[in-house]
Amino acid sequence: MSKSARRKARARQKKQMTARADAGVPPARPAPAARRPAPPPRKRPAQAEAEPSQPSTADSLYAAFRPTGLPNILAIARRDLTALFVSPIGWVVAGVFIFLVSGFGFIATVLAGQAATMDGVFGVITNFLMVILIPLVTMRVLAEERSQGTLELLLTSPVREWELVAAKWLGAFVFYLLLLATTLVYAVLLRVYASKLDVGLIAATYLGLVLVGAAAIAIGVLASSLTRNQIIAFFIAMAALLVIWYAGYLIGFFVAPPANLFFQYVGGYSRFQSFSLGQAAGRDIVYFVTLTLGALFLTVRVLASRRIG
Amino acid sequence: MNRRARSLVLNAIGIAVVLGLLAAANILVSKTSLAWDLTRAGNNTLAPQSVLAAKRLTSDLQVIGLFRPGINSGQSETEALVALYADQSSHVKYRGANADQDTVDVKHYGITQVNTVVLDYKGKTQLLLQGTQSEEDFTSALLKLESDRVPVVCWAVGDGERSLTDTNQKTGYTAVADLLVKNNFSHKDVLLSQLPAVPADCDELAIINPTSALTDQTVKIVTAYLAGGGKLLIAAEPWPHDPKTTATLSSILRPYGQGFSGALIIETDPSRAAVQDPTNPAVVNYGQSPITKDVQGIVSFFPQTTAITGAPAAGVRVVRIATTTSGSYAIAAERSSLARQSQDTSGPFTIMETLEQAAGSGKTRIVVAGTAAFAQTGTLPPNNNDANLELALGSFQWLAGQDSLIALPPKPERALPIALTQQDQSVLIFITAFLMPGLTVFGGIMVWWRRRIF
Numbered sequence: 001m002s003k004s005a006r007r008k009a010r011a012r013q014k015k016q017m018t019a020r021a022d023a024g025v026p027p028a029r030p031a032p033a034a035r036r037p038a039p040p041p042r043k044r045p046a047q048a049e050a051e052p053s054q055p056s057t058a059d060s061l062y063a064a065f066r067p068t069g070l071p072n073i074l075a076i077a078r079r080d081l082t083a084l085f086v087s088p089i090g091w092v093v094a095g096v097f098i099f100l101v102s103g104f105g106f107i108a109t110v111l112a113g114q115a116a117t118m119d120g121v122f123g124v125i126t127n128f129l130m131v132i133l134i135p136l137v138t139m140r141v142l143a144e145e146r147s148q149g150t151l152e153l154l155l156t157s158p159v160r161e162w163e164l165v166a167a168k169w170l171g172a173f174v175f176y177l178l179l180l181a182t183t184l185v186y187a188v189l190l191r192v193y194a195s196k197l198d199v200g201l202i203a204a205t206y207l208g209l210v211l212v213g214a215a216a217i218a219i220g221v222l223a224s225s226l227t228r229n230q231i232i233a234f235f236i237a238m239a240a241l242l243v244i245w246y247a248g249y250l251i252g253f254f255v256a257p258p259a260n261l262f263f264q265y266v267g268g269y270s271r272f273q274s275f276s277l278g279q280a281a282g283r284d285i286v287y288f289v290t291l292t293l294g295a296l297f298l299t300v301r302v303l304a305s306r307r308i309g
Numbered sequence: 310m311n312r313r314a315r316s317l318v319l320n321a322i323g324i325a326v327v328l329g330l331l332a333a334a335n336i337l338v339s340k341t342s343l344a345w346d347l348t349r350a351g352n353n354t355l356a357p358q359s360v361l362a363a364k365r366l367t368s369d370l371q372v373i374g375l376f377r378p379g380i381n382s383g384q385s386e387t388e389a390l391v392a393l394y395a396d397q398s399s400h401v402k403y404r405g406a407n408a409d410q411d412t413v414d415v416k417h418y419g420i421t422q423v424n425t426v427v428l429d430y431k432g433k434t435q436l437l438l439q440g441t442q443s444e445e446d447f448t449s450a451l452l453k454l455e456s457d458r459v460p461v462v463c464w465a466v467g468d469g470e471r472s473l474t475d476t477n478q479k480t481g482y483t484a485v486a487d488l489l490v491k492n493n494f495s496h497k498d499v500l501l502s503q504l505p506a507v508p509a510d511c512d513e514l515a516i517i518n519p520t521s522a523l524t525d526q527t528v529k530i531v532t533a534y535l536a537g538g539g540k541l542l543i544a545a546e547p548w549p550h551d552p553k554t555t556a557t558l559s560s561i562l563r564p565y566g567q568g569f570s571g572a573l574i575i576e577t578d579p580s581r582a583a584v585q586d587p588t589n590p591a592v593v594n595y596g597q598s599p600i601t602k603d604v605q606g607i608v609s610f611f612p613q614t615t616a617i618t619g620a621p622a623a624g625v626r627v628v629r630i631a632t633t634t635s636g637s638y639a640i641a642a643e644r645s646s647l648a649r650q651s652q653d654t655s656g657p658f659t660i661m662e663t664l665e666q667a668a669g670s671g672k673t674r675i676v677v678a679g680t681a682a683f684a685q686t687g688t689l690p691p692n693n694n695d696a697n698l699e700l701a702l703g704s705f706q707w708l709a710g711q712d713s714l715i716a717l718p719p720k721p722e723r724a725l726p727i728a729l730t731q732q733d734q735s736v737l738i739f740i741t742a743f744l745m746p747g748l749t750v751f752g753g754i755m756v757w758w759r760r761r762i763f
Contacts, residue, residue, distance in 0.1 A: 086760060091753030098749055102741040110727075111734050117724035185745065189737060194725050200347035201723070207347075250378070254407065264405060265339065273385040274344070274392075279353040282343035283335070290331040297327050305320055 069163040073170060076159070080141065080171030089140075090175065093133055097179055100124055106186050116194030118202050121186050122276060125209060126269075129179070130216050131245065135237035137175060138220025139230045141168040142299075146228040161303040165296055169221050176213045180206070201278035208275025211288035212268065216241055218295035225302045244268045244291070342396035350721050355393050359448040363397035365455055370401050371429040375408040375420055382424045387442045391426075394447065419491055421690040430454040433493050441603050444720070453493060453711060460709040462489055462496040463511035467503070468527070469520030471681050479687035482517070488689070488702055494709070501527040506534065513540035513708040516561075518681035522553035523561075531561050538671035540708040544678040547573035547615035548643040555615075565664045566622035567677060572639035574614050574658050574679070575647055581634050587647065588613050590660060592631040598663055599712035600676075600703035601630060604696035610688055614680035615639075616658035624666050630700070631661040661700070663707065676704040 084090035109120025145151035223237035248267025274281045346353040376384040395401040408423040424439035435450035475481040559568030576582035576590040583589035589612040595601035621627040637656030660679040684701035
């Protein structure tokens with residue numbers, strides 16, 4: 001059993017003993033207070049009477065998932081997500097995003113062009129959200145912890161590095177999904193006016209956007225782990241995303257074959273194309289999943305090396 | 310080595326191993342063609358004919374996409390399509406190149422437009438221009454490349470016809486010669502007046518604007534050739550030096566109820582004629598034919614054309630490819646003033662058409678053009694990038710029977726056209742430009758307000 005698990009077990013035992021005392025059950029070991037006159041029985045709330053002395057379902061679930069690290073991940077992710085919505089940055093990002101998608105992605109394409117297509121909306125997401133807004137959201141996730149000195153606190157708490165990284169990624173990813181979900185309104189509106197709208201095509205593009213977002217956020221988290229300055233983290237993430245997204249695609253045009261095939265393959269923009277055409281290709285899914293895992297793994301190693309240092 | 314150094318080394322090795330594994334996973338999966346087509350109409354699934362055409366490849370098919378980087382180049386769609394063929398056959402090799410920089414390929418394949426796809430197979434090539442890079446176009450090109458047979462165009466000479474070796478940059482026909490070679494046609498000159506019959510190896514015959522009357526023997530052998538299911542491209546000119554020329558050309562078409570008027574057509578609608586040249590009608594809307602499937606809405610010019618007249622004979626299917634407007638008129642005899650006079654006949658006139666008639670087990674096919682200038686060098690690329698190229702090439706391909714190689718149902722467009730009323734637009738603008746951002750701003754203000762109070 002690990003140190004942290006033992007500490008947790010002790011805490012739970014203490015809690016159970018307190019609960020037993022509240023319920024009038026004597027503790028297993030006589031307490032020194034037994035020599036003293038017994039205090040008058042405290043009035044307990046009705047809820048406390050119903051509380052079982054055995055571990056609850058929630059406790060059992062917690063115990064079951066504890067080794068997976070999921071409770072820690074969810075707790076930190078929830079805290080980060082809440083922080084985004086109680087601070088102005090989350091709302092500013094969401095407002096700017098919706099305004100741009102509506103103006104340039106929907107009105108300019110659908111209303112001006114009289115065409116039932118989500119291409120304009122998706123274009124704004126891939127060209128703006130991914131390279132600017134995602135670094136804006138992720139720049140603070142670890143850099144802020146470092147600048148405030150809370151990262152060391154987190155690293156010394158019973159939370160493993162990978163749990164911390166996964167939680168930071170998850171918090172930002174859920175925020176990204178919420179932003180993405182707002183664009184479903186456009187799809188619904190289009191469906192109302194164009195009954196023959198190809199829902200499968202749109203679904204495939206959303207799948208691609210989810211994968212692209214997961215990878216971009218992982219890269220943003222990695223950038224945020226490299227520095228304590230949020231602005232620097234923003235520019236590192238943006239530069240990295242621009243390179244990964246466009247560089248391979250563009251270099252492919254200027255490099256002689258067969259090297260151009262390699263660059264065109266590794267370019268994120270090229271890999272996203274099949275999704276935008278309504279196809280979910282295994283190689284593209286693997287590309288974005290491995291990009292996500294790779295970036296998260298490197299972030300974990302960065303945090304680990306910090307501890308070693 | 311101290312403990313810290315050992316940790317750093319182990320850390321570096323761990324990173325290298327994990328990243329290597331992730332890269333290996335990508336390399337492995339890049340070889341597979343596992344994919345799910347989520348579109349309703351199967352936009353990313355090849356038709357069985359296309360799959361068959363890809364699987365029949367016995368040698369490498371080099372596909373070169375010569376694109377200009379930027380949006381609306383159609384590159385991503387075309388490359389996705391090529392990838393579908395590549396999934397079916399390892400012989401399909403794709404290479405993307407910058408059309409502005411890859412001068413070697415541009416020169417080698419005679420590329421005249423950016424965003425062109427070259428298919429090179431066993432020394433034969435097919436060019437797919439932008440707008441003609443659909444699955445149907447690709448498979449059709451593939452079938453032509455796989456076909457060992459090269460259609461032969463017999464080019465009539467000896468009576469003052471336009472020559473494929475005439476290099477004049479305006480009236481020459483070398484552009485057509487290049488067009489034929491690039492699209493896997495071969496051509497040879499035939500002196501019809503000295504032949505007992507049209508050679509059997511001719512897949513199609515071209516009689517383009519003879520300046521002297523055809524001999525009776527020539528008319529006879531061409532008529533017999535057509536009656537046996539022959540294919541003919543025939544073009545005349547207005548106001549010929551020898552009026553008998555028009556008559557002999559018309560006599561070839563007489564069994565089909567058609568002929569040339571010999572009159573010069575004047576187009577009075579400025580939007581349907583070349584700038585300040587009413588003798589050069591412009592056509593934008595075409596009759597439905599395999600020849601015109603890719604040129605609807607694209608302008609083509611017919612300089613100094615005559616009209617095609619007559620009512621089709623029984624059993625003859627006529628498709629009027631190009632016509633002039635009702636404001637046009639025809640001047641029968643040569644004169645200096647082109648102003649309308651009472652004896653001029655009123656339009657509209659047919660200036661290009663196709664005739665088709667069953668002949669035994671085959672079909673007789675004729676493309677009739679009122680002017681040879683519709684395919685002269687001056688109206689084809691690089692001098693002119695209008696639809697004349699497609700009309701000329703489409704004519705040769707239709708006559709060679711290449712239109713029947715493949716018929717795939719069209720795939721739906723990505724962007725469906727919608728007709729929104731003013732009210733619809735107002736509702737959509739309100740929801741997307743005001744309501745949605747407004748709700749976000751409201752949410753933000755509420756959060757700020759609550760935090761300020763509590």
